[in-house]
Amino acid sequence: MVLLITRTYFPEGTNGNLEYEGKLICKTIELPWMENQKKVSCIPEGKYLLQKRYSKKFKWHIEIMNVSNRTSILFHPANNAIKELNGCIAPVTKISGAGLGLMSRKAFTKLRTIVYRALDEKQRVLIIIKS
Incomplete structure (x- = not known):
């Protein structure tokens, strides 16, 4: 499975469209691009594998x-x-500004369901991030 995020950068934050097979799954929000600095920047564009993770938070x-x-x-x-x-x-379900969105839990549940189903079927799940 290959997911695609297409980003738009703003000084206050980064917005994106997350698609699978050309269909929009949800929108995304991230920190602005700050040269990949920890905790203040979105991550670099590229290809990444996804996996399940559990935390108390x-x-x-x-x-x-x-x-x-x-x-x-x-x-x-x-x-x-x-x-x-x-x-x-x-x-997020809807973008409300640069780095701002609405109904994130709803969008997250939709994305997690799609990704976990593929992982449970032993598929590799790759995300490509580009602008």
Whole structure:
């Protein structure tokens, strides 16, 4: 399975469209591009493997693997990139501004269902991030 995020960058945050086979799954919000600095920047464009991950804070969510100079980069619910993200990606139902979105939990549940189904079928799940 190959997912695609197409980003648009703004000084206040990064917005994206997350698609599978040409169909929109959800929108995304991230921190602005700040040269891949930990906790203040979105991650670099590229190809990454996804896997299941569990934590007390986010319960079952999705981890983005092998991000250069970064660890624990996740897909998890959030509606404000600056206030709620440390480099992770938040699926949202609707964009409400640069790095801002609405109904993140709904979008996250949809994305997690699609990704977990593929992983349970032993598929490799790859995400491509580009602008």
